Amino acid sequence: MSIPRLSESVLPRLPPGIAVPAYDRAQVAPGIVHLGVGAFHRAHQALFIDDVLGRGETDWGIIAASLRSADTRDAIGPQDNLYTYCERNGESESLRIVGSILETLVAPEDPERLIRWLSDPRIRIVTLTVTEKGYLANLAERRLLHDHPDIRWDLAQPEAPRTIYGFLLAAIRRRRADGAMPLTLLSCDNLPANGRVLRALLLEFAERADPSLVAHIAQDIACPCAMVDRIVPATSDADRATVAARLGATDAWPVVAEPYFRWVIEDRFPHGRPKLEFSGVEFVANVEPYEHMKLRMLNGAHTAIAAIGQIAGLETVADVYGDPRARRFIDRYWREVAPTLSPETDGPGYTRGLQDRFANPALRHRTVQIASDASQKVPQRLLAPLAERMRDGQAHGAVLMALALWIRSCAARSEGGLPTVIHDPAFNAWHSPDQATLSPEAIIDAFLGFDLVFGPEWRAKPGFAAALTEAYRRISTAGALAALDQFD
Missing domain, CATH: 1.10.1040.10 (N-(1-d-carboxylethyl)-l-norvaline Dehydrogenase; domain 2)
Known part of the structure; x- marks a missing residue:
């Protein structure tokens, strides 16, 4: 007999010992847009936001966007954007259903939808895990690859961007026109001084794409630095089978991680942030x-x-x-x-x-x-x-x-x-x-x-x-x- 797929309706029937969201997801409002949704984000940042929502800060739900592939959306979208977090240490294993992602979208399919979400006045923070290559830069020199076809496309087609810079600039322009509060941009990629790198590259892009926004970005857009640390291997078919056997339900894309984590963030959020410190996140003056x-x-x-x-x-x-x-x-x-x-x-x-x-x-x-x-x-x-x-x-x-x-x-x-x-x-x-x-x-x-x-x-x-x-x-x-x- 076939087993059901993970969804909201399945949660009440999961076996004892499987942690489920401790909040009403219908009452959660979006507060974060994440760019580059993948396994690491779902085993790290989204997990801690799940904690935040469970403690009653229900205005920090995540809108998760892929800038390339539809794989994550196609996997967890039909599951009401739920997925299983599997923590392993030696022979021990614990499972938890994470509900902090409210919507998963694929930017190339509908760029305007992502720009609308980034421009939504409820959104205060944009987090990024796009990997080093997503910055389209010579990172040693902190210089954009101006000849990259996606950079050239965004300069020519600002209404249908492909890069993080094109999307962010479109949202910054729209938010400024609407009088919405400036965004805080939080890079969670493995780059030295990742916030300063993101800021420098965004300013370089803006100088070419829309010089009228350069001063606004320099003065009003916060880009705190962060360090993330957790080993998250790629999910295998064996992982899916193990999780399904434990849940009594299929999950198209669970994530597996080690117990250890560390997330150290420069405490520079002029328009508010979730109280992640209660989950062990460290806020410091210098990352x-x-x-x-x-x-x-x-x-x-x-x-x-x-x-x-x-x-x-x-x-x-x-x-x-x-x-x-x-x-x-x-x-x-x-x-x-x-x-x-x-x-x-x-x-x-x-x-x-x-x-x-x-x-x-x-x-x-x-x-x-x-x-x-x-x-x-x-x-x-x-x-x-x-x-x-x-x-x-x-x-x-x-x-x-x-x-x-x-x-x-x-x-x-x-x-x-x-x-x-x-x-x-x-x-x-x-x-x-x-x-x-x-x-x-x-x-x-x-x-x-x-x-x-x-x-x-x-x-x-x-x-x-x-x-x-x-x-x-x-x-x-x-x-x-x-x-x-x-x-x-």
């Missing part, structure tokens, strides 16, 4: 120390682990970190990077937590997922701490090796001869070298010409190319894990 810690310790190690997995054919983070050779290398990487962190952060404690999190086999966090869009992550995650260690004359061999591992992971085939999967539009658009036919020197020389990753300052650093070439040679000659075993 930068926390950003550095997470980007360099977790994300940097993840980039190295993903590269090892791609090269050596290891599927998950736990598979890689479970190999003692890889684990010793990652531990060495952390020891090198830790001195670049601010003293006010608990680097040693955070590292101990990462050791446990990376070893958690229940998450099944696939290395190919982490490797996606790596070329846009390497500057913040690896090159930034590498530059500091080199500048200060400190040991940096592990960070350099992590960079060489990423370069080797971009080869057409793994060490086992299988095709390498590279979900990285920026890299795929670049004319990458054929690593099977060129010398290490030629490969590194070609990569140093990849301007979206390596600026001219890297090509000018004395000895850098030679050291990177030698690290790459060791990996390509001995194999990734053997090279790490020999690393000292």
Whole structure:
């Protein structure tokens, strides 16, 4: 007999032990528009807003928008925008139905609908998880890619935008004309100084698209910085089956996450915010120390682990970190990077937590997922701490090796001869070298010409190319894990 699909009508019939929304969803008003709805948003920000609604702050419901794919809308829309949050730690698992998303829409299908929601006077905050590539920028230089076809489209067709800048500018223009309060724009993407980056790029876009709004954006639109931290692997068919068996109902797209979370936000919300601190969110005056810690310790190690997995054919983070050779290398990487962190952060404690999190086999966090869009992550995650260690004359061999591992992971085939999967539009658009036919020197020389990753300052650093070439040679000659075993 078929089982029902998750929906409002199914909630009263769910088994005991399944948490459900502790509020009347019909009484919830929208207060947030989220751009870039995906698994991370639904396992992090939307979860905490669900807490907020349950505590009686019912004017913070979420309108969630995808700027590209209809997949999320098609999955949870027929479920009354409900979905299951599955938290896993080792053998334990808890399930919770989240109801904070009121509507899911797909921007390309109806751009005007998203602009109307962004312009609605009840909306006070716009949150974003569009990933690095969604900013359409050279992030190392905080400069828009003016030749990108979507940027050019938005400048020519402002009534039907495609980018975050086009949508935000259209809403800012309309809200100003209507006398609505200015929005607060909260980036939750893994970028250093993400709020300042968003602000700078939006101003750059406005200077071309509508200069009359530049002063208004600069003076009235708040863009606080934030750091988010929770591991959310891609949902698998096995996850769907497990959740369905527990619920007695099907959920087209549950999300799975680890118990650990951290959300640190610059407390700059001139027109109000939900009381997220009651769910453990930290509001601070300066997010930068926390950003550095997470980007360099977790994300940097993840980039190295993903590269090892791609090269050596290891599927998950736990598979890689479970190999003692890889684990010793990652531990060495952390020891090198830790001195670049601010003293006010608990680097040693955070590292101990990462050791446990990376070893958690229940998450099944696939290395190919982490490797996606790596070329846009390497500057913040690896090159930034590498530059500091080199500048200060400190040991940096592990960070350099992590960079060489990423370069080797971009080869057409793994060490086992299988095709390498590279979900990285920026890299795929670049004319990458054929690593099977060129010398290490030629490969590194070609990569140093990849301007979206390596600026001219890297090509000018004395000895850098030679050291990177030698690290790459060791990996390509001995194999990734053997090279790490020999690393000292």
